[in-house]
Amino acid sequence: MNFNKIKETELNCYMPVFSRENIAIERGKGNCLYDIHGNKYVDFVAGIATNILGYNHPEYTQAVCDQVHKLMHVSNHYYTAIQSEYIKRLCDASGFSRVFLCNSGAEANECAIKLARRYFKNNGENKIILSAEGAFHGRTLATLTATDNAGQHRAYAPLPEGFDSFKYNDFDDFKAKLTSDVGAVILETVQGERGVRPFSNDFLINAYALCKSKGVLFIVDEVQTGMGRTGKLFSFEHFGIKPDIITLAKGIAGGIPMGACLASEEVGTAFALGDHGSTFGGNALACAAANKVLEILTDGGLLERSADVGEYFGQRLAHLSKYNFIKDIRGMGLMRGIQLDEKINAASFEGKLRERGYLVNVAGNNTLRFIPPLTITREEIDGLILALDDICASTNII
Numbered sequence: 314m315n316f317n318k319i320k321e322t323e324l325n326c327y328m329p330v331f332s333r334e335n336i337a338i339e340r341g342k343g344n345c346l347y348d349i350h351g352n353k354y355v356d357f358v359a360g361i362a363t364n365i366l367g368y369n370h371p372e373y374t375q376a377v378c379d380q381v382h383k384l385m386h387v388s389n390h391y392y393t394a395i396q397s398e399y400i401k402r403l404c405d406a407s408g409f410s411r412v413f414l415c416n417s418g419a420e421a422n423e424c425a426i427k428l429a430r431r432y433f434k435n436n437g438e439n440k441i442i443l444s445a446e447g448a449f450h451g452r453t454l455a456t457l458t459a460t461d462n463a464g465q466h467r468a469y470a471p472l473p474e475g476f477d478s479f480k481y482n483d484f485d486d487f488k489a490k491l492t493s494d495v496g497a498v499i500l501e502t503v504q505g506e507r508g509v510r511p512f513s514n515d516f517l518i519n520a521y522a523l524c525k526s527k528g529v530l531f532i533v534d535e536v537q538t539g540m541g542r543t544g545k546l547f548s549f550e551h552f553g554i555k556p557d558i559i560t561l562a563k564g565i566a567g568g569i570p571m572g573a574c575l576a577s578e579e580v581g582t583a584f585a586l587g588d589h590g591s592t593f594g595g596n597a598l599a600c601a602a603a604n605k606v607l608e609i610l611t612d613g614g615l616l617e618r619s620a621d622v623g624e625y626f627g628q629r630l631a632h633l634s635k636y637n638f639i640k641d642i643r644g645m646g647l648m649r650g651i652q653l654d655e656k657i658n659a660a661s662f663e664g665k666l667r668e669r670g671y672l673v674n675v676a677g678n679n680t681l682r683f684i685p686p687l688t689i690t691r692e693e694i695d696g697l698i699l700a701l702d703d704i705c706a707s708t709n710i711i
Contacts, residue, residue, distance in 0.1 A: 407575055418562030639651055
């Protein structure tokens with residue numbers, strides 16, 4: 314099928330919810346993608362922080378193919394050895410006692426919200442969930458309500474009750490909002506969709522301590538920051554805290570749809586039989602993929618390597634701060650962002666980089682977001698920096 318036919322089919326058949334770039338991807342190898350015309354792109358998007366092993370990783374690909382030949386899916390009415398093996402590995406690696414497997418980040422956050430409410434319901438209490446301004450937790454009605462997007466809220470009102478929000482990185486406002494009505498707080502340590510905005514170390518430590526003192530559950534959305542993205546297996550580890558619940562998705566299974574909600578023993582046993590479920594969640598194929606991802610991260614040395622390369626990436630990006638239209642360079646590990654002056658359209662930078670063979674992504678606050686595979690090399694980073702430097706040098710603000 315030629316490119317025009319592909320676009321025509323999408324236009325006529327797909328619901329009009331995506332704004333796609335003017336390329337059609339055909340295959341991937343290593344940290345690179347190739348379009349249907351054979352053009353090569355070094356990928357700094359990774360399926361939005363999902364393809365953390367890049368493309369056609371030999372160990373991962375073999376594990377997935379082997380599982381396809383044995384068993385892809387049965388219902389959760391039955392046990393499977395691969396699910397048992399994986400959840401034990403995940404609990405051991407994370408330090409959490411209980412896990413629920415699903416298909417996406419939104420579903421993982423939905424599970425976390427339900428679990429928190431059930432936990433307090435078991436004690437005869439109705440509590441609300443507090444989330445941060447600038448948050449993105451998903452597109453189901455509940456997770457959308459916990460997401461800061463006024464336009465989407467208006468479009469899908471009436472939304473579920475039981476949510477409130479606090480100002481990003483503002484501890485005084487957080488403290489004021491943490492009333493006796495609040496049962497749980499949900500936040501991302503780094504707000505990816507809002508432009509790679511990290512919460513400060515002081516805010517997270519103080520917010521966590523306050524929640525602990527008040528018996529408020531602390532939920533960390535690790536959908537984008539988890540699985541080695543920030544240089545540690547989970548981003549909360551940077552701050553010396555231990556949430557009651559975390560959620561995972563994106564990179565957890567290396568590109569096969571999967572999500573997870575992990576909780577402490579006390580909180581994770583709040584659900585009763587039949588309270589929650591998923592047809593596809595934790596199926597054999599997804600568990601085999603996720604098991605191999607976690608093995609490569611923790612036993613194969615990729616976690617340590619990604620931390621080292623992430624630090625190098627941050628140092629190289631700092632070189633671009635010499636340009637006055639770059640307002641901020643921020644992030645952690647292999648999750649980085651460059652915020653441009655509002656007079657410059659970040660999408661134009663994205664297009665110019667694509668012309669030079671680099672795929673990046675535009676997030677909120679006019680920010681170029683870089684979330685490559687954790688297998689990205691220093692040489693590929695150097696190439697991106699050279700391309701960015703060249704584009705910046707030829708850019709003028711009128």
